[in-house]
Amino acid sequence: MSHFVIVGAGECGARAAWTLREKGFDGDITLIGNEPHAPYERPPLSKAALGDGQHPKYVADEQRYAEERIALLIGVAVEGLDVGARQLTLSDARVLTYDKLLIATGARPKLFPGAAVTSPHIRLLRTHGDAVALRAAMQPGKHIAIIGGGFIGLELAATARKLGATVTVIEGLERVLKRGVPEDIAAAVTARHSAEGVDVRCGVTIEALTEDAGKALVRLKSGDVIQADLVLVGIGAVPNTALAEQAGLAIDNGIAVDEELRTSAPDVYAAGDCCSFPLDLYGGKRVRLESWRNAQEQGAMAAVNMMGGGETISAVPWFWSDQYDMTLQIAGLADGAVRHLRRDIGEGAFILFHLDQAGRLIAASGIGPGNAVARDIRLAEMLIAARSHPDPQALVNAGVKLKSLLSA
Numbered sequence: 001m002s003h004f005v006i007v008g009a010g011e012c013g014a015r016a017a018w019t020l021r022e023k024g025f026d027g028d029i030t031l032i033g034n035e036p037h038a039p040y041e042r043p044p045l046s047k048a049a050l051g052d053g054q055h056p057k058y059v060a061d062e063q064r065y066a067e068e069r070i071a072l073l074i075g076v077a078v079e080g081l082d083v084g085a086r087q088l089t090l091s092d093a094r095v096l097t098y099d100k101l102l103i104a105t106g107a108r109p110k111l112f113p114g115a116a117v118t119s120p121h122i123r124l125l126r127t128h129g130d131a132v133a134l135r136a137a138m139q140p141g142k143h144i145a146i147i148g149g150g151f152i153g154l155e156l157a158a159t160a161r162k163l164g165a166t167v168t169v170i171e172g173l174e175r176v177l178k179r180g181v182p183e184d185i186a187a188a189v190t191a192r193h194s195a196e197g198v199d200v201r202c203g204v205t206i207e208a209l210t211e212d213a214g215k216a217l218v219r220l221k222s223g224d225v226i227q228a229d230l231v232l233v234g235i236g237a238v239p240n241t242a243l244a245e246q247a248g249l250a251i252d253n254g255i256a257v258d259e260e261l262r263t264s265a266p267d268v269y270a271a272g273d274c275c276s277f278p279l280d281l282y283g284g285k286r287v288r289l290e291s292w293r294n295a296q297e298q299g300a301m302a303a304v305n306m307m308g309g310g311e312t313i314s315a316v317p318w319f320w321s322d323q324y325d326m327t328l329q330i331a332g333l334a335d336g337a338v339r340h341l342r343r344d345i346g347e348g349a350f351i352l353f354h355l356d357q358a359g360r361l362i363a364a365s366g367i368g369p370g371n372a373v374a375r376d377i378r379l380a381e382m383l384i385a386a387r388s389h390p391d392p393q394a395l396v397n398a399g400v401k402l403k404s405l406l407s408a
Contacts, residue, residue: 012302021069121229147232158196161196247265332364390405
């Protein structure tokens with residue numbers, strides 16, 4: 001009887017475990033997580049989970065793991081990996097032997113240099129516990145300062161304003177969402193936050209982040225000092241590769257895997273936020289994605305390939321963010337785009353199409369109220385996957401349905 005072990009009980013690891021059973025794997029499955037919770041979804045942590053501060057949104061009830069013969073080890077860390085002996089050493093001194101292994105350890109927030117990591121006034125957001133602590137501080141009369149104008153920082157800013165807190169967003173670059181989001185969309189996001197009363201400061205340098213008398217102090221190079229009841233540091237994430245590094249696996253902006261999610265060690269796979277992989281759709285460019293859908297898709301794909309499926313990565317990268325009543329969606333990677341075309345679809349919603357030198361559609365970005373852009377972004381995603389060279393005039397003309405371009 002084969003024993004498949006999954007290290008990392010997040011969305012990716014849980015999806016892999018369920019897929020193994022769905023695809024007929026009848027061997028032993030062990031799913032290991034270092035948090036005290038069964039696997040839960042992380043996107044709600046900056047949204048709904050902050051709204052109620054109660055329980056995580058579980059991937060499945062804990063009882064179901066037992067029913068499907070998935071051994072769920074929670075509150076346990078993996079401290080060692082010997083790929084030669086195919087053994088894992090756990091923090092409780094147990095040793096597990098595996099036939100095949102999936103590493104799905106995700107990523108962790110970057111720390112602000114020199115800042116206290118245990119302060120109740122200076123926080124990160126990664127776990128449900130972090131979200132509960134943030135929720136307690138996001139109240140009317142409280143001032144929340146958010147360092148970092150990326151997706152997480154801006155989603156938290158929107159949540160904090162809905163809960164009545166005063167919010168300041170501090171971004172070192174010249175605009176928010178600098179990484180991967182076009183300027184037009186970033187401007188629309190900034191305008192909405194400003195209209196909601198958020199103080200958005202871009203192009204500023206932080207000299208120190210300290211605390212005093214129950215307050216966090218953000219000292220800027222300009223001489224200004226921002227005093228806040230809580231500072232949330234949201235300056236990006238780094239992949240959790242320590243276990244793979246200790247075992248001697250190849251590392252390249254994460255655990256390096258091939259197009260089938262195999263690492264450099266026999267029968268060891270990696271998936272989700274912790275790994276980088278080649279994308280044939282973009283000339284074999286190696287990328288690492290931090291997104292909910294990528295974690296789900298790669299978890300399922302890793303399970304299939306651990307069973308000998310031989311599937312290769314073909315999905316178009318996709319991201320989304322909800323802020324107030326706005327939804328932002330991005331399909332593809334705009335790096336290498338030389339032409340950007342705008343389609344206005346009404347009610348303030350619009351989509352930007354990004355073409356490369358040859359006129360191939362390589363990415364699309366949209367923003368609007370509710371689901372205003374969802375359908376068109378999905379169709380654009382299909383055009384990107386088809387390596388389409390659509391008529392530029394048709395892209396900008398809202399009267400031309402994208403579905404007709406796909407048919408063509």
